[in-house]
Amino acid sequence: MALEQKLSLKLSQKLVMTPSLQQAIKLLQMTRMELDTLLSQELVENPILEEAAEAESAEEEAPREEVPQQEAPANGDTLDHHESMENIDLDAYFGDYWEGSGTSSMMEERDEPPIENSLTREPDLYDHLLWQLHMAEVTPRQREIAELIIGNLDPDGFLVATPEEIRAMGDPSDQAGEDRGYTLDEVLAALALVRSLDPPGIACANLQESLLLQMDAKEVPPDDLARRMVFETWDLFLRRQFPAVAKKLGVELAELEEAVELIRTLETHPGRRFSTDRPHYIEPDVFVRRVGDEYVIQLNDDGLPRLRVSRAYRRMLQTMRSEGRQNEAQQFIKDKIRSAVWLIKSLDQRQRTIYKVAASIVRQQREFLDKGIEHLRPMVLRDVAEDIGMHESTVSRVVSNKYIHTFRGLFPMKFFFHSGIDREYGDNISSLTVKRKIEQLVQAEDPKRPLSDSELMRILNREGIQIARRTVAKYRDELSIPSSTDRKQIF
Numbered sequence: 001m002a003l004e005q006k007l008s009l010k011l012s013q014k015l016v017m018t019p020s021l022q023q024a025i026k027l028l029q030m031t032r033m034e035l036d037t038l039l040s041q042e043l044v045e046n047p048i049l050e051e052a053a054e055a056e057s058a059e060e061e062a063p064r065e066e067v068p069q070q071e072a073p074a075n076g077d078t079l080d081h082h083e084s085m086e087n088i089d090l091d092a093y094f095g096d097y098w099e100g101s102g103t104s105s106m107m108e109e110r111d112e113p114p115i116e117n118s119l120t121r122e123p124d125l126y127d128h129l130l131w132q133l134h135m136a137e138v139t140p141r142q143r144e145i146a147e148l149i150i151g152n153l154d155p156d157g158f159l160v161a162t163p164e165e166i167r168a169m170g171d172p173s174d175q176a177g178e179d180r181g182y183t184l185d186e187v188l189a190a191l192a193l194v195r196s197l198d199p200p201g202i203a204c205a206n207l208q209e210s211l212l213l214q215m216d217a218k219e220v221p222p223d224d225l226a227r228r229m230v231f232e233t234w235d236l237f238l239r240r241q242f243p244a245v246a247k248k249l250g251v252e253l254a255e256l257e258e259a260v261e262l263i264r265t266l267e268t269h270p271g272r273r274f275s276t277d278r279p280h281y282i283e284p285d286v287f288v289r290r291v292g293d294e295y296v297i298q299l300n301d302d303g304l305p306r307l308r309v310s311r312a313y314r315r316m317l318q319t320m321r322s323e324g325r326q327n328e329a330q331q332f333i334k335d336k337i338r339s340a341v342w343l344i345k346s347l348d349q350r351q352r353t354i355y356k357v358a359a360s361i362v363r364q365q366r367e368f369l370d371k372g373i374e375h376l377r378p379m380v381l382r383d384v385a386e387d388i389g390m391h392e393s394t395v396s397r398v399v400s401n402k403y404i405h406t407f408r409g410l411f412p413m414k415f416f417f418h419s420g421i422d423r424e425y426g427d428n429i430s431s432l433t434v435k436r437k438i439e440q441l442v443q444a445e446d447p448k449r450p451l452s453d454s455e456l457m458r459i460l461n462r463e464g465i466q467i468a469r470r471t472v473a474k475y476r477d478e479l480s481i482p483s484s485t486d487r488k489q490i491f
Contacts, residue, residue, distance in 0.1 A: 028353060032283055032300075035350075039305050042343060048313050048336040049343070052306040118226035125157060125202075126150060133199045145170075145182055145190035149203060157202035157271030158210070163187045163367040201270040208234050214266045225251065226259035240486060286358040286407035286413075288369070289469040295362050295369060299351055307347070309340050353390070357398045360387045361416050368416075369406060376430045378420025421467055429465060435475045437465075442481055447489040 002106050123131070129150045133143060148169055152161040159393065163184060169183035194203045200217035201210035211230050220227055229237055233245045242260075246253045287298045313333055320330045363384060367375035381392045381399075388395075399413035420428030438456060445451045451459070453476065457469045481487075 013019070022340055024349050025397065027346050027350045028394070029400050031401040032285055036304060037041065039307065039347075042340075043305060043307075044273075046336050046340055046343075048310050048333070048340045049307050050310045052308045087457060093489045099266050102459055112162070120274060123274070124276045125153065125155065125271040129153075129194065129202070131195075136193070138193065141186070142190050142193065145187055146194050146227045149187075149191055151193045153203060153271070153337060155271055155275065156269040157199070157204075158204050158207075158298055159191075159205055162205075163191060187272055199267070199270050199273065204270075207268060209271055210268075211263065211266050214270075220262070224256065224262075225249070225261070226262040228262065229256070232247055240488065282403050284403040284410060286402070287402060288358070290369075290407060295366075297355060297358050297362060299355055307340070307344050309337060309344075313337065319345075339466065353394065356388045356390075357384060357395055357413070358404060359382045361404070361413065363387070365416055369408060372408070373436055374433055376416075376432055378474050379417055379432050381417060421465060431475070434460065434465060434467065435479055437463075438472065438475055439479055439481070442476075442487070445487075450484040450487040452484040 027038075030038065043051065097129075130147065133146050133150070134347055138146070145166070148166055149159065149161075152159060152166065154160050167182045167184055167187045183374070186225070191203060195213060202216040204210040204213060212227065215224075215227050217229075229245060230247055233248050236245045236248065242256055243253060283300065285300055287300060289296045289298065314337070315329065317337065318332045318334075322325075354398060361379075361384065362369065364379055365377065367377065381395045385392045385395045399417065402413045404411055404413055415432075416430050421431060421434055437460065441451060441456060441459060453469050453472045454478075456472045457467060460467050476483075
């Protein structure tokens with residue numbers, strides 16, 4: 001069998017993503033903040049791009065008398081544009097661009113803002129404790145051990161290391177050979193020092209110790225019923241088995257009410273008020289406003305720069321083409337103009353696509369906007385994709401991290417996409433509507449006889465909603481609603 005080499009032609013089709021398509025997809029799935037950052041960066045890196053509003057206002061504000069007027073030649077000769085372009089040192093011009101815009105002599109000198117106006121972070125739990133420790137009159141060795149203890153606290157203020165582990169963190173000896181290892185008594189003394197700091201209940205190994213320490217700060221007597229309940233019947237108290245708690249303590253069930261109310265005033269997370277978490281403010285991408293009986297969709301363009309290609313660079317490129325000049329400067333301008341046009345078109349396509357998706361959501365969720373969440377209909381990405389003639393992946397990118405503002409509230413676009421649950425009569429019901437019904441049933445229940453998951457299932461089944469008990473339990477967990485045992489109140 002002989003092998004031979006030969007050439008053959010083969011015709012095939014394959015999907016290739018052009019750079020412009022890749023850029024459009026990238027812009028489509030960006031959040032508003034990410035898009036604003038990208039556009040600001042492009043304005044800095046691409047000299048061809050400029051903000052239309054700023055450019056127009058600059059032209060209007062420029063005093064006309066400062067613009068030198070060229071006089072016509074006395075002999076009637078026309079101006080030699082070729083000679084004028086030759087006098088422009090483009091290499092030096094673009095060299096200045098790459099090295100930086102302007103010189104120090106042209107920059108306006110501005111005073112730095114005062115240091116007290118500088119942004120800084122608020123002190124957290126560790127800063128608060130270290131500040132108190134450094135203000136206390138303790139020996140350097142005690143302060144060193146106490147700093148180790150503070151460094152081993154979690155954000156809630158609980159100690160994540162045992163005293164033995166903290167003792168082992170000490171250096172066995174220093175460079176002089178002296179013994180510097182911590183003793184267990186020194187660690188316990190430093191631990192007592194940290195526990196005496198504000199807030200009460202910190203540096204404890206578990207919640208039981210923290211509650212008892214907070215009672216010490218409140219000067220609760222040792223024989224108080226609340227202290228005995230936490231110290232002697234902790235496991236029964238956690239399971240809310242109050243009849244068994246009363247029996248073990250030898251008191252009547254009604255006597256536990258005041259003790260339970262005292263325990264409820266204690267902090268289960270001692271370091272919570274020093275949390276550095278801050279609320280995240282959301283700026284919607286789409287506004288839906290009601291005008292009469294119709295809904296008007298408005299894209300939120302506030303704050304986004306209006307981009308356009310610089311007229312000066314376009315005129316410069318046209319002059320180079322008319323003179324037949326081919327150099328690196330011309331190629332640089334062409335590449336930057338092409339990049340700018342791609343960005344502007346991709347940005348416009350992004351806004352158009354978001355508008356189409358938002359319009360489709362409003363059309364299909366009209367009853368929700370008119371009557372409320374009880375009338376939210378089930379909807380998946382395929383419904384919107386078929387409505388606007390786009391692929392599901394495109395719709396998925398549009399609704400990702402985008403927000404829509406209606407008079408019913410501010411919602412993520414993904415809020416409107418969820419599965420449906422079968423009903424014995426009528427159309428399928430939204431899972432969000434079922435969650436709302438479960439929440440309303442729990443709010444209206446008798447606190448002393450809370451509804452179990454099975455009872456919630458039977459109530460929904462009587463309303464024609466076909467749902468299983470495990471689905472009810474899943475929805476209850478997603479709503480952060482405790483089980484019927486934990487919701488039960490005995491007083």
